[in-house]
Amino acid sequence: MRADLSTQLLGPDEPVPEALLSLARTLAPQARVVPLWRNELGGVTVRLERDAESPALILKWSPPGREIDLDAERSRLEWVAAHHPVATVVDAGTVFDAQGTATQWMLTEALPGETAVSDRWRASPSTAVRAIGEGLRLLHDTVPVEQCPFEGPGLPRGAQADVLVVAHGDACAPNTLLADDGNFLAHVDLGALGVADRWSDLAVASMSLEWNFGAGWEGDFFDAYGIAPDPKRIAAWRRWWNRPANSEEARRRLEP
Numbered sequence: 001m002r003a004d005l006s007t008q009l010l011g012p013d014e015p016v017p018e019a020l021l022s023l024a025r026t027l028a029p030q031a032r033v034v035p036l037w038r039n040e041l042g043g044v045t046v047r048l049e050r051d052a053e054s055p056a057l058i059l060k061w062s063p064p065g066r067e068i069d070l071d072a073e074r075s076r077l078e079w080v081a082a083h084h085p086v087a088t089v090v091d092a093g094t095v096f097d098a099q100g101t102a103t104q105w106m107l108t109e110a111l112p113g114e115t116a117v118s119d120r121w122r123a124s125p126s127t128a129v130r131a132i133g134e135g136l137r138l139l140h141d142t143v144p145v146e147q148c149p150f151e152g153p154g155l156p157r158g159a160q161a162d163v164l165v166v167a168h169g170d171a172c173a174p175n176t177l178l179a180d181d182g183n184f185l186a187h188v189d190l191g192a193l194g195v196a197d198r199w200s201d202l203a204v205a206s207m208s209l210e211w212n213f214g215a216g217w218e219g220d221f222f223d224a225y226g227i228a229p230d231p232k233r234i235a236a237w238r239r240w241w242n243r244p245a246n247s248e249e250a251r252r253r254l255e256p
Contacts, residue, residue, distance in 0.1 A: 016044050019103065020061045023095065024048055027107055028057060037174075047110060056110035057090060064097055070104040073191035076150060077108070080166070080193060083143040085186035087111055113177040113185035117212045125213035126220060127182040128173070133224025135176050135184035136205060140165035140198050152196025156240030159197070159233060167196040172208035199230065203237035 014035040024033050024046065031048040038044050042063040049056050062070060074092045081088065087108035095103045114120060121128040143166035152167045168175065169192025179185040202225065209217040222229050 014038075016046060017061075017063065019064075020044055020046065020059070023061065023103075023105060024059055027059065027091070031057070058087065058108045058110050060106045060108070062104040064101040064103045069191060070106045073189070074106055076190045076193040079149065080143060080190065083166075084139055085184075086190060087186065087188065111177055111186050111188075113179050115174045115188075116176045116178055117174045121178055121182075122213060124182070125217060128176075128178065129209060129213065129217045129220045130224040131178045131182065131184040132171075132173055132176045132205060132209075133221045133226075135187060136168065136171060136201055137225045138184065139168060139187060140201070145195055148195050150194035152192065152194035153200055153240070155197060156236050159199070159236035159240075161197060162230075162233060163198050164195055165198045165201075167194060167198065167201045169193045169196070169201075171201040171205040173205070173212045197233075197237075199233040199237050202227070203234045204241055206234065207238055207241070 012034055016033065016035050021033060024031060028048040028050055031050045034047040034049055036045045036047055036058070043061060044063075045058060045060045047056055048059055060070060060073075070092060071094075074089055077086050077089050080086055087110070090107040090109060092106040093104075095105070097103070116128040116132055121131075140163075145164055145166055148166045150166075152169050155161060168187055168190065170189055175187055175189045177185040177188060202222075206218045206221050206229075209221055218229065
């Protein structure tokens with residue numbers, strides 16, 4: 001699987017679904033809707049710019065009949081927020097149309113940073129790659145495994161257990177946010193967060209670097225994380241990620 005996920009970034013004038021605009025008007029009247037991201041399933045994320053006294057919000061919207069289980073992401077965000085930098089959930093819900101088809105949405109506070117695959121950080125890949133590695137190490141070192149109520153993927157066939165951590169579950173490059181000074185700020189898209197072997201994150205995070213920054217950055221990533229690459233574990237987890245029986249799940253989990 002190869003995909004430049006930065007192509008899913010939206011420009012400020014990109015059109016967004018009318019149903020999303022209607023929801024945004026209900027949740028934040030008078031806010032300016034700024035498109036941010038569209039995934040391959042049609043889900044769209046926008047920024048709601050309000051007045052100077054009201055902080056901006058992020059609205060994540062899943063189209064009718066194409067749910068990404070934002071309820072699962074909400075519960076994980078609310079739990080992990082006590083241990084790791086993530087966005088604060090403001091509200092979430094489900095809207096049903098006349099046919100009973102569900103549309104999920106989640107509203108969070110906006111964070112003062114940019115995705116690692118924004119134009120700014122793609123132009124400075126050494127900074128972005130370092131932040132991705134350091135952010136994952138922070139997550140794995142500080143979030144308590146014994147308290148986590150969520151499970152990540154089990155070991156793939158042929159893999160050996162290493163260290164159990166609270167894994168991101170979708171650690172590709174776009175899901176790291178950088179602060180203005182280039183340091184790690186926060187993680188987003190945590191709908192698959194759970195206890196798993198740390199190489200489940202390390203394998204996919206390092207795999208996504210070439211897609212977004214070009215070849216040659218894996219060494220910098222592993223240096224920033226503070227571990228030597230383990231080719232056998234990396235290969236096992238990448239096979240799991242890309243196996244045909246898992247292709248739909250993998251595609252969904254790679255999408256912010």
